[in-house]
Amino acid sequence: xxxxxxxxxxxxxxxxxxxxxxxALAPSLIMAAAMERVTGPTGTNSWSFAPRTTExxxxxxxxxxxxxxxxxxxxxRGGPIEVKAAASPAGDYFSVSFYAANTDNFAAFNDxxxxxxxxxxxxxxxxxxxxxxxxxxxxxxxxxxxDRRLAPDEARFARVDQIRRANSCAPVAxxxxxxx
Amino acid sequence: xxxxxxxxWPPVLAAGLAAGVVAGLLAGAAFVRQGRLxxxxxxxxTTNPLTGSPGADPWTRAQVAxxxxxxxxxxxxxxYAIDRDSAGRRLSEACVxxxxxxxxxxxxxxxxxxxxxxxxxxxxxxxxxxxATRVGDAERWEARIAADGGAKPGQIVIxxxxxxxxxxxxxxxxxxxxxxxxxxxxxxxxxxxxxxGAPHA
Numbered sequence: 159x160x161x162x163x164x165x166x167x168x169x170x171x172x173x174x175x176x177x178x179x180x181x182a183l184a185p186s187l188i189m190a191a192a193m194e195r196v197t198g199p200t201g202t203n204s205w206s207f208a209p210r211t212t213e214x215x216x217x218x219x220x221x222x223x224x225x226x227x228x229x230x231x232x233x234x235r236g237g238p239i240e241v242k243a244a245a246s247p248a249g250d251y252f253s254v255s256f257y258a259a260n261t262d263n264f265a266a267f268n269d270x271x272x273x274x275x276x277x278x279x280x281x282x283x284x285x286x287x288x289x290x291x292x293x294x295x296x297x298x299x300x301x302x303x304x305d306r307r308l309a310p311d312e313a314r315f316a317r318v319d320q321i322r323r324a325n326s327c328a329p330v331a332x333x334x335x336x337x338x
Numbered sequence: 339x340x341x342x343x344x345x346x347w348p349p350v351l352a353a354g355l356a357a358g359v360v361a362g363l364l365a366g367a368a369f370v371r372q373g374r375l376x377x378x379x380x381x382x383x384t385t386n387p388l389t390g391s392p393g394a395d396p397w398t399r400a401q402v403a404x405x406x407x408x409x410x411x412x413x414x415x416x417x418y419a420i421d422r423d424s425a426g427r428r429l430s431e432a433c434v435x436x437x438x439x440x441x442x443x444x445x446x447x448x449x450x451x452x453x454x455x456x457x458x459x460x461x462x463x464x465x466x467x468x469x470a471t472r473v474g475d476a477e478r479w480e481a482r483i484a485a486d487g488g489a490k491p492g493q494i495v496i497x498x499x500x501x502x503x504x505x506x507x508x509x510x511x512x513x514x515x516x517x518x519x520x521x522x523x524x525x526x527x528x529x530x531x532x533x534x535g536a537p538h539a
Contacts, residue, residue, distance in 0.1 A: 172358020180366025
């Protein structure tokens with residue numbers, strides 16, 4: 159009886175620790191797996207352009223078949239990167255959003271607040287960034303940038319696909335050691 | 339002098355702890371896999387206002403990661419989900435539905451059908467959604483949700499073929515500022531069941 163009581167108490171302690179720990183760790187684990195799946199052959203700090211979303215699209219849950227997606231898996235451990243995304247045709251929805259390793263959407267730009275497109279430097283707090291540039295501070299060294307564009311049919315997908323090929327997601331060139 | 343070590347307790351403690359940890363991890367995984375975006379409900383459609391937000395609690399963040407990874411914050415996009423018809427019955431591939439709506443308070447919107455796993459159903463028809471660019475009359479639009487056939491010429495069809503018990507996601511991109519203050523004031527799309535068990539009804 160005494161042993162069974164000890165078993166139950168220790169099991170309750172184990173459950174009380176493991177259950178919230180599993181829940182707390184889940185987003186980072188899910189995000190890490192997703193970053194692996196969406197990373198193209200070019201690796202980190204470059205855009206990967208997904209084809210039209212179809213029923214065969216299984217990389218991320220709940221994809222929209224009406225949007226064109228492009229992703230850049232970023233890694234800031236080597237320094238800041240610059241993220242550029244050209245605007246879609248006037249009036250068409252597009253957004254460029256930034257996700258931390260724990261899934262938080264820490265920044266987003268769209269056709270309303272950035273009608274001429276997106277041009278920012280993504281950096282960790284404390285990293286040296288080029289003067290005069292718009293800087294977005296990432297809460298994590300790694301994460302994802304996601305480019306979404308309205309593309310509900312083949313013709314519109316082809317049009318925005320051509321536009322987004324001008325995007326860039328690459329280490330900032332010639333960032334010196336001077337003050338930002 | 340030989341000290342007599344207690345036997346029995348440490349193994350019991352270790353076994354109990356291990357069992358609790360395993361049960362906790364399994365329960366955590368099950369909780370996350372539920373992926374339910376519990377939160378505010380408006381006319382049967384449910385959303386979680388903390389989706390994509392750094393202010394989300396660990397429970398919300400975990401379920402959003404499972405059900406809607408890479409979702410945008412509420413200011414950018416509001417996501418609503420529904421898995422019941424207007425009479426509260428579970429949405430099913432075995433039934434035919436009429437989806438009706440009017441103007442929605444956003445720059446662009448869409449309604450998409452997902453299977454129970456959260457992916458586009460393998461319907462073989464590339465008919466997964468209706469969006470603001472495809473409805474002829476934004477004031478009063480309609481789509482048919484069915485597994486097979488039965489559509490009138492020109493009618494928008496969302497195929498539920500191979501979707502099983504499915505759900506719909508309403509996306510409101512760049513929502514009007516007033517809507518975020520009073521989401522219940524908008525007229526959300528309605529899902530009305532027309533028939534069941536007769537795919538061509």
